[in-house]
Amino acid sequence: MARARPLFRRVVIVGLGLIGSSLARVIRRDGLAGELVACDASAAVREKVLELGLADRALADPVKAVRGADLVMLCTPVLSFGALAAAIGPKLARGAILSDVGSVKGAVVEALAPHVRRGVHLVPGHPIAGTENSGPEAGFADLFAGRWCILTPPPGTDARAVDRVAALWRKAGMEIAVMPPAHHDRVLAITSHVPHLIAYTIVNMVSDLESTMRAEVIKFAASGFRDFTRVAGSDPTMWRDIFLSNKDAVLEMTGRLYEDIALLQKSIRHDDGETLHKVFSRARQVRRGIVQARQA
Amino acid sequence: MARARPLFRRVVIVGLGLIGSSLARVIRRDGLAGELVACDASAAVREKVLELGLADRALADPVKAVRGADLVMLCTPVLSFGALAAAIGPKLARGAILSDVGSVKGAVVEALAPHVRRGVHLVPGHPIAGTENSGPEAGFADLFAGRWCILTPPPGTDARAVDRVAALWRKAGMEIAVMPPAHHDRVLAITSHVPHLIAYTIVNMVSDLESTMRAEVIKFAASGFRDFTRVAGSDPTMWRDIFLSNKDAVLEMTGRLYEDIALLQKSIRHDDGETLHKVFSRARQVRRGIVQARQA
Numbered sequence: 001m002a003r004a005r006p007l008f009r010r011v012v013i014v015g016l017g018l019i020g021s022s023l024a025r026v027i028r029r030d031g032l033a034g035e036l037v038a039c040d041a042s043a044a045v046r047e048k049v050l051e052l053g054l055a056d057r058a059l060a061d062p063v064k065a066v067r068g069a070d071l072v073m074l075c076t077p078v079l080s081f082g083a084l085a086a087a088i089g090p091k092l093a094r095g096a097i098l099s100d101v102g103s104v105k106g107a108v109v110e111a112l113a114p115h116v117r118r119g120v121h122l123v124p125g126h127p128i129a130g131t132e133n134s135g136p137e138a139g140f141a142d143l144f145a146g147r148w149c150i151l152t153p154p155p156g157t158d159a160r161a162v163d164r165v166a167a168l169w170r171k172a173g174m175e176i177a178v179m180p181p182a183h184h185d186r187v188l189a190i191t192s193h194v195p196h197l198i199a200y201t202i203v204n205m206v207s208d209l210e211s212t213m214r215a216e217v218i219k220f221a222a223s224g225f226r227d228f229t230r231v232a233g234s235d236p237t238m239w240r241d242i243f244l245s246n247k248d249a250v251l252e253m254t255g256r257l258y259e260d261i262a263l264l265q266k267s268i269r270h271d272d273g274e275t276l277h278k279v280f281s282r283a284r285q286v287r288r289g290i291v292q293a294r295q296a
Numbered sequence: 297m298a299r300a301r302p303l304f305r306r307v308v309i310v311g312l313g314l315i316g317s318s319l320a321r322v323i324r325r326d327g328l329a330g331e332l333v334a335c336d337a338s339a340a341v342r343e344k345v346l347e348l349g350l351a352d353r354a355l356a357d358p359v360k361a362v363r364g365a366d367l368v369m370l371c372t373p374v375l376s377f378g379a380l381a382a383a384i385g386p387k388l389a390r391g392a393i394l395s396d397v398g399s400v401k402g403a404v405v406e407a408l409a410p411h412v413r414r415g416v417h418l419v420p421g422h423p424i425a426g427t428e429n430s431g432p433e434a435g436f437a438d439l440f441a442g443r444w445c446i447l448t449p450p451p452g453t454d455a456r457a458v459d460r461v462a463a464l465w466r467k468a469g470m471e472i473a474v475m476p477p478a479h480h481d482r483v484l485a486i487t488s489h490v491p492h493l494i495a496y497t498i499v500n501m502v503s504d505l506e507s508t509m510r511a512e513v514i515k516f517a518a519s520g521f522r523d524f525t526r527v528a529g530s531d532p533t534m535w536r537d538i539f540l541s542n543k544d545a546v547l548e549m550t551g552r553l554y555e556d557i558a559l560l561q562k563s564i565r566h567d568d569g570e571t572l573h574k575v576f577s578r579a580r581q582v583r584r585g586i587v588q589a590r591q592a
Contacts, residue, residue, distance in 0.1 A: 195520030
């Protein structure tokens with residue numbers, strides 16, 4: 001059987017970390033690009049990418065890398081996007097698509113849009129998938145399977161360009177949702193950003209303990225804490241950028257969280273077992289909803 | 297080869313939930329008791345226990361159940377311990393051991409000790425193992441394998457009694473640590489109780505959202521939130537009792553947590569990426585410590 005025509009002639013992935021390298025593996029596996037170009041500032045990463053056979057070429061300079069691309073996918077920490085877009089924007093060919101995988105979308109659209117010329121399609125996206133590991137060796141093609149990818153194209157974006165990006169993520173095994181960037185950022189503040197903020201905080205409390213206690217906390221790490229340390233093992237630069245780029249939603253949700261913790265503290269202090277039981281039972285229901293949603 | 301003599305003549309497990317039924321499975325698997333008696337207030341649980349072959353007999357009344365036992369293991373939510381001990385204390389034979397699996401130890405010792413007669417050995421314990429599931433069907437013999445069991449015998453407790461309880465948990469695959477109850481409670485407040493408190497809080501925030509948003513949060517549950525919902529899926533009664541029984545340590549650690557969240561909030565508000573990166577990198581180090589401790 002003849003091989004189907006690839007989705008893209010030339011895909012350039014900028015940043016070959018966990019997500020970028022996993023996407024590269026999907027593109028290789030399914031032959032989705034005529035040519036796959038890797039772009040990474042780190043010589044070690046470029047070497048590793050070629051060694052693993054994840055791309056046809058690996059370049060350091062994004063301006064050179066994006067030449068002739070019909071899809072450029074930004075997979076670096078989101079605070080790098082402004083400077084990147086300023087550099088590559090003028091070089092993107094008419095009809096090319098500029099997309100990304102950043103975990104925030106409002107700030108990303110703001111950073112990219114001014115540098116996107118007429119005729120170039122901006123299709124920001126967020127494949128909601130990941131592990132706590134980083135780097136091109138940590139990636140794997142199945143990372144995205146069964147998960148959601150949210151696309152946040154600005155109003156008026158060419159529907160065919162959106163469809164092509166959606167087709168790429170569908171090939172990776174993802175379901176597609178489209179929504180405005182601000183809405184994405186509020187949903188993700190709750191489901192991902194604030195949980196990470198808390199996980200980082202709890203894990204850090206341990207660093208402040210006297211040393212015997214610290215050793216024991218690590219030794220006796222129970223399920224709650226162990227799960228938190230896994231969440232808090234994620235890449236520090238990526239998460240710094242996420243929090244600084246989704247300030248408003250994160251601070252709002254953290255404020256709500258305070259109020260809710262205060263209620264539980266008060267219940268504990270005043271031996272109000274009834275309130276505690278009610279709150280915990282409600283949480284169990286939400287858990288069941290999640291389990292059902294993933295089964296459905 | 298002749299079967300080794302069992303560790304205990306008659307073991308009574310009070311409360312056949314996740315932990316109690318898992319311990320019963322270990323005792324059955326390894327023939328650790330001449331007779332294994334299950335005691336549970338729920339007729340449905342008793343029926344299930346006999347159906348699964350987890351005990352020789354299943355009784356509702358703890359006073360009848362503990363007759364002739366050389367080990368009584370309390371596996372019910374900890375706030376039930378006071379009334380249970382008052383009822384069974386006078387019935388325990390000389391030389392019998394009263395132990396438990398409660399997740400708090402100071403309050404447990406306070407609840408049990410006044411009802412333990414001379415000649416009966418009180419050996420409180422906490423096998424640090426679990427899942428978010430409850431009930432006798434949820435248990436499995438490997439639940440404890442490779443994890444720690446903390447014993448908190450009062451000063452002057454007969455060493456042979458402590459050794460026998462330790463031997464039981466070692467058969468379950470656990471390593472044993474001995475420490476004072478108050479110390480246990482401070483360590484567990486950080487590694488388990490406060491993380492659960494936060495997980496319950498975050499998951500509950502979702503219940504308060506407007507319904508579209510709530511549906512989407514569940515649909516797009518990312519790794520952070522999904523992990524939290526799992527932690528928050530645990531038994532509400534058990535956790536109510538834990539929080540009410542470890543008030544001081546939980547409130548102290550929650551207070552520390554507030555200060556640390558406030559620091560991150562301030563860093564986000566003031567675009568202080570350097571502090572965020574430092575805090576996140578430190579958390580990653582703690583994660584590495586945990587991974588190493590489990591490998592060692």
